[in-house]
Amino acid sequence: xxxxxxxxxxxxxxxxxxxxxxxxxxxxxxxxxxxxxxxxxxxxxxxxxxxxxxxxxxxxxxxxxxxxxxxxxxxxxxxxxxxxxxxxxxxxxxxxxxxxxxxxxxxxxxxxxxxxxxxxxxxxxxxxxxxxxxxxxxxxxxxxxxxxxxxxxxxxxxxxxxxxxxxxxxxxxxxxxxxxxxxxxxxxxxxxxxxxxxxxxxxxxxxxxxxxxxxxxxxxxxxxxxxxxxxxxxxxxxxxxxxxxxxxxxxxxxxxxxxxxxxxx
Numbered sequence: 001x002x003x004x005x006x007x008x009x010x011x012x013x014x015x016x017x018x019x020x021x022x023x024x025x026x027x028x029x030x031x032x033x034x035x036x037x038x039x040x041x042x043x044x045x046x047x048x049x050x051x052x053x054x055x056x057x058x059x060x061x062x063x064x065x066x067x068x069x070x071x072x073x074x075x076x077x078x079x080x081x082x083x084x085x086x087x088x089x090x091x092x093x094x095x096x097x098x099x100x101x102x103x104x105x106x107x108x109x110x111x112x113x114x115x116x117x118x119x120x121x122x123x124x125x126x127x128x129x130x131x132x133x134x135x136x137x138x139x140x141x142x143x144x145x146x147x148x149x150x151x152x153x154x155x156x157x158x159x160x161x162x163x164x165x166x167x168x169x170x171x172x173x174x175x176x177x178x179x180x181x182x183x184x185x186x187x188x189x190x191x192x193x194x195x196x197x198x199x200x201x202x203x204x205x206x207x208x209x210x211x212x213x214x215x216x217x218x219x220x221x222x223x224x225x226x227x228x229x230x231x232x233x234x235x236x237x238x239x240x241x242x243x244x245x246x247x248x249x250x251x252x253x254x255x256x257x258x259x260x261x262x263x264x265x
Contacts, residue, residue: 001037002099004218012161013078015217015220015221016079016221017079018054019199019214019217019218020052020053020079020216021053021055022051022210022213022217023112023214024052024053024055025210025220026210026211026214027058027070027111027140027256028055028059028221030035030140030199030201030256030258031056031111031138031140032056032059032111033160034138034140034197034199034258034260035060035107035109036140037197037260038107038136038138038260040060040063040064040106040107040136041062041063042064042065042067042068043064043065043067043068044063044064044068044106044107045064045068045069045071045104045105045106045107045132045218046060046064046068046069046070046071046105046107046108046109047071047073047075047100047104047105047107047108047109047127047130048060048069048070048071048072048109048110048219049073049074049108049109049110049113049123049127050073050074050095050097050110050112051072051074051077051080051090052074052079052080052111053079053122054072054079054080054083055079056069056109056111057070057072057080057083057088058083058085058088058109060109061085061087061088064087065087065088066086068087069087069088069092070087070088071088071092071105071243071260072088072089072091073092073093073095073098073100074091074092074093075092075094076092077090077092079090093155095113095123095126096117096119096122096123096126098126098265100130100199101130102129102130102207103129103130103131103132103133104130104132105130105132105135106131106132106134106135106136107135107136107137107138108127108130108135108136108137108138109137109138109139110127110140111139111140111141112138112140112141112142113141114139114141114180114184115141115142115176115177115178115180115181116176116191117176118174118175118176120176120177120180121187124139124187124188125181125191127245127258128191128193128252128263131263132263132265133260133263133265134262134263134264135259135262135263136260136261136262136263137182137186137193137259137260137262137263138258138259138260139189139258140180140181140256140257140258140259141180141181141184141257142178142180142254142255142256142257143178143179143180143181143182143200143202143254143255143256143257144164144167144168144171144178144179144254145168145178145179145182146182146202146252146254146255147164147167147251147252147253147254148160148161148164148251148252149161149249149250149251150250150251150252151248151249151250151251152207152243152246152248152250152251155162155198155239156239156240156243156246157241157242157243157248158209159232159235159236159239159240160240160243160251162231162232163219163231163232163234163236163237163240165227165228165229165231165232166226166227166229166232166236167226167231167232167233167242168231169229169230170222170225170226170228170229171227178206181254181256181257182200182255182257184257184259185198185257185259188259192263192264193261193262193263193264194249194261194262194263194264195260195261195262196259196260196261197259197260197261198258198259199235199257199258200255200256200257200258201255201256201257201258202252202254202255202256203252203255204250204252205244205250205251205252205253206247206249206250207243207244207245207247207248207249207250207251208244208245208246211251211253211254212244212245212251212253213244213245214253215244215253215254216240216241216244216245219237219240219241220237220241221264223237238239245249
């Protein structure tokens, strides 16, 4: 994703690293399970798109071993530049335009990448081109249309839902689809991928729990962008963050749709 588009580009280093590591703690187990279901084994050539803080790339490297290789691609490699593993290559590039060779990879994984791209079809098609025949694509994207406050003080619930509308408006103003995740299986099917395995994880989250905490971090970093939509105020932002910390509140912050599919021919 180009730095001018990615909504977290101008966030502070320490805050963004903390957010990425929180995402890893919460979502890596499901990502690892989906990847392992492809039958990944030593010697595989893997591509991690949007490598973030690097946990999945390093986990992949341990599995593929010295006969395999992991290429970790991100437009911002500040958190993975120090990975020193002989079978990991860090590449600062945009997946849509990178010069990697077609048909090079047994497995390609991306989590929360496509939603940030107005032309996500270009990135998705590029990933499919990079797969070997018989290779596996594992993609995980959010669906923010699932978001809603469930339990909490009425005023706080109203603020949460206003911030949810601001998130929708922010994505729309950038030409992005905040409900991309739920559309992903049909898109992959239309692109000719086969053996689709689909999961839709929409956790009902208690305030102070993992997903609520991640969304609080995101909201603090993106507050100005949310307020600029006109859908939410600074008070709504404050109420949202308090709601996300309160153990007596419950909400669905978003769902994650995971799609695993095989390239044929």
